[in-house]
Amino acid sequence: MKLKITIILLSAAVLLSTPLHSWADENPIIFIGYGRYGMFPFLDGAVLEVRSGEAIYMRVLNGKTEVTLTTPSGVIDKIINVNNMLMMVKNFTNQDEKGDWVLETNNMKMILKHVEPSGEIQAELTTRLENDTTVVAEIKGLNKSYALFITQEAEIPLLNPGKELRIRLEEPVLYAYIVELIDAKREVDIEGKIKTTAYTLSSDGIIGRWVLHPVKINGTWFLRLTIPSLNEVGERGVIPLSYGSKILKIYGLLGGKLNKILETETIVAPPNIGVKYFTNKIYVDVSAINTTIVEAILGAENGEFKRIKIKLPLASVQVLSHKQQPLNNVRITMPNSIIKKIDNDRFLIVYLHKYTIDGATAPELLELTREDRPIISSRNIQIKEYDPKPITFNPGKNIKIIARVHNLTIKIVDVRGNLFKRNAEISVDGNKVVVENGVTVLTLNSGEHVVYSLSPQGLEKYEINLKQDMEITITIIDNLNQIIGLGILFILQVILFVFILRRI
Missing domain, CATH: 2.60.40 (Immunoglobulin-like)
Known part of the structure; x- marks a missing residue:
């Protein structure tokens, strides 16, 4: 049992x-x-x-x-x-x-x-685009570490061991409140026996739980309590206080029921940290990304901490042809990135969406860079030949990618020679391409390309050596009666073409 x-x-x-x-x-x-x-x-x-x-x-x-x-x-x-x-x-x-x-x-x-209390200092930095003009960066400590940006206003409370904490109340105030300080990273869970009966004892990491009545100081209502000293348990607490990220909860007693008023992250930090105000999220204007340096505190459970500066991982990318003409029908993909097209031919790229900072090796100025080979494509067809390769991404850098490409214009007509007004499917280099309203323009690398389609003569294969901008016209079958009239062999070719498209 x-x-x-x-x-x-x-x-x-x-x-x-x-x-x-x-x-x-x-x-x-x-x-x-x-x-x-x-x-x-x-x-x-x-x-x-x-x-x-x-x-x-x-x-x-x-x-x-x-x-x-x-x-x-x-x-x-x-x-x-x-x-x-x-x-x-x-x-x-x-x-x-x-x-x-x-x-x-x-x-x-x-x-x-x-x-020993952990001396590990590790943090995760997450960067994203909120719109075309704003970069949002968030930071958090990993495992038993803590990490916060330094700011000019108090967004995350700083607690000092053994010191008084005053919590300002908005009127009207209640008769009584309960304040909890919790270490979410240190829950109690022990198993053992008394005689032959096995027990499991579990508890949240409650450092202290105070029942408080509001006091008025210079016309303002406050809750007052004393944070326990380092390595000591607070009133009605279970585990000792340590440095790092904690959770502060406030409940109000109203009508015999407890109602949660506030739940927020807070930091217990050494007195020599030298910083008063923290936040875990900052906003930076895109236009200022090259000159903006954010500061962060990375701390460990054992009291060690490190102050670093960070340049955020955002770059601007433009894709041009070898004739220096903007390519506005391409897309860029890259793992662990956020990419947003902001006009016809320019992209904003958060080139490190998530990044782990190792406090043991992080320099005083962390200028995040990345070297990679992003995938550039047009209408699902990859453009493999471009320069430079690999691309080095730096904060605020404007990057120009030169692709060795030409335009292939494909016109689709029916057996009467009229422009096909519905969607038509063809295969280009093994990729399915949907042609809308009879015309599409593909941006492809210079060199050999293969196009498949269904024509009155059967399954047509077009081998194209693209050395300059070109145009081809493809005649396709547009109704079931035409297919039946062309016989069994053609129907088998239709099945083969459908098989080719479905493999894509």
């Missing part, structure tokens, strides 16, 4: 309302946790992660017990007696052994996995 307990605000009363209470009549219930509020029952075989700078506490609800703590190398670190008073078992430091410490009591063992 396995029982799952979801911890919201963990207390002795909550735990004794679970099936543990029958076992507690004859045995002491032992609690373990990072502080006096969010404590868990001691489960045999469970693993609890503890980072350098954090402490582990224990207490016994209905008696006392002897606890032995053993290092990963097998040395007994201490033996202590725990009773109903909250007692610190150990405050782990970066000088202590890393690995699995064994906590043993009452024939039960629990693993304290001692790790």
Whole structure:
């Protein structure tokens, strides 16, 4: 049998309302946790992660017990007696052994996995076009890192460990509020046994949960609370505070019900970070992309951070023929890019839609570049011959691509020589092309090309050596009676032509 307990605000009363209470009549219930509020029952075989700078506490609800703590190398670190008073078992430091410490009591063992706070600094930069004039860039930390743009206005609150936080309220104010500070990247999920019963204990990463009444300061209503110190648990919290991205939630108590008023990202940062205002999204005018440099803070859980400058990955591209004439019937595609045609022959290209920044190797000025071979096509037919190849993309760069191409004009007529007024399908270099209203102009590379169509003579193949602009006329079958009148052999050719088109 396995029982799952979801911890919201963990207390002795909550735990004794679970099936543990029958076992507690004859045995002491032992609690373990990072502080006096969010404590868990001691489960045999469970693993609890503890980072350098954090402490582990224990207490016994209905008696006392002897606890032995053993290092990963097998040395007994201490033996202590725990009773109903909250007692610190150990405050782990970066000088202590890393690995699995064994906590043993009452024939039960629990693993304290001692790790260092992560020093990894990684971020993901996402850049996109909102319209023809604006570039939008967003940044976020990966794994346990955090990343934000530096701005002139407070869009994301900055929290300092151990300092007071004041939250301004709009009138009318309510009688009471609940404020939660949550670490979404550190949820609690432990599994173990008491006797033969298996338990899973899970909880959101609640750092603190405060019940507050508004106070008026100089005519303005505020909620006031003190952020816990680094590596400590806040009021009614479960896990200790660490540096990085957190979630701040505010609920109002109205009519006996909690109503969410606000949920926002916030950052817990070292006091020496030297920046007050942050945002995770910025807007830059396209015309200023070459001269605009945005600044960002990249930080790690262990308190290390890096300040960098970024030039965003946007370039302008124009496709020209070898005669320097603009080509307005082409399209460009490239992986991990956003491409928008802004006039007949010019494209805006976000050439790195998503980019991972490694804080360990990122320079102070990150000028994002890319070297690639974009696919250029006209009417689904790829233009393979162009210069330069590969193309080097730089922020704000105006790039001219010169394609070695000519125009092939194709006219479609019926058996009476009249221009075909409906859509017709032909095959060009193995690509299906739909000709509308009897005429189409294809932009193709110089050289050999093959066109297939259905004519009164059967399946027609046109081999074209395109050395200059050319025009060809194709006669096609336009109704079922004409097809039947041409006999079985022609019908087989029709089937072959349909097969060619469907393979495209």
